[in-house]
Amino acid sequence: MANNLLQGKRGIIFGALDENSIAWKTALRVHEEGGTFVLTNAPVAMRLGKISELAKACNSEVIPADATSLEDLENLYQKASEILGGKIDFILHSIGMSPNVRKGKDYGDLSYEFFLKTLDVSALSFHKVMQVAEKLDIMNEWGSIVALSYIAAQRVFPDYSDMAQAKATLESIARSYGYRFAKSKKVRVNTISQSPTKTTAGTGISGFDVFYDYAEIMSPLGNASGGACADYIVSLFSDLTRMVTMQNLMHDGGFSSTGITEELVEKLRKMNG
């Protein structure tokens, strides 16, 4: 289904860990559409992951960077513009991690040290990615920057814990930086609020299987897959969406607009005998 939508466009993709990662699927789709890019992930993830396989498949290079480190980001951008031969057109921020979730901490017994780490990795890193990009002036005009969010930013999903605050902050950063970048460089900034997706980060949330199934039943189109998310990201990197900015875009098969579905009614009826 390649249409050369990203022919001639260059960018950076953060967060491909394995073939389930949304960033991994996006890299393959962007490559298919003619885009060229540098892949990056935290140095520790690079050792665990198999990003070099992906790099080979996409004819791209990998530059390690901890997205919370300004020095790492500066180094990444300098090297990326050398490799890609100039300024860039798109950035995907596909990064999330909560030590509180990982350690199974109860929401009433959070570690604040961990909480700050959650916010730094999952939200402030998005600001850092854009601030360093702007300071180094690496974005081309009409470029596009996308980060991934989840509906727990607006509604309570108890097991999502402090990641809910991280996503609310992430979406707010997209609006504030989107305003700034539109004015200075005509660069657009959006978040995509994605359905539950079976990835390392997703399945790390306790009760994931249940809220995956719940969202599936509650979405008229069913859950949006990681592959469908990659397609949507391609559209946002393309010139077909040049006036879309500062938005949190629901990519959820209709979940966020649905009160109840016949399937759920049926299931509850059966439960009640």
Ligand SMILES: NC(=O)c1ccc[n+]([C@@H]2O[C@H](COP(=O)([O-])OP(=O)(O)OC[C@H]3O[C@@H](n4cnc5c(N)ncnc54)[C@H](O)[C@@H]3O)[C@@H](O)[C@H]2O)c1
């Ligand atoms: N999976 C879901 O259900 C779901 C739903 C909505 C939104 N999202 C979001 O999608 C994004 C991608 O997650 P995924 O589901 O593909 O899982 P994933 O585990 O494959 O990707 C998360 C990535 O974040 C990277 N990362 C963590 N700390 C980092 C750091 N300090 N610097 C750089 N990279 C770092 C990891 O190495 C990993 O590659 C995340 O923002 C996640 O919150 C996921």
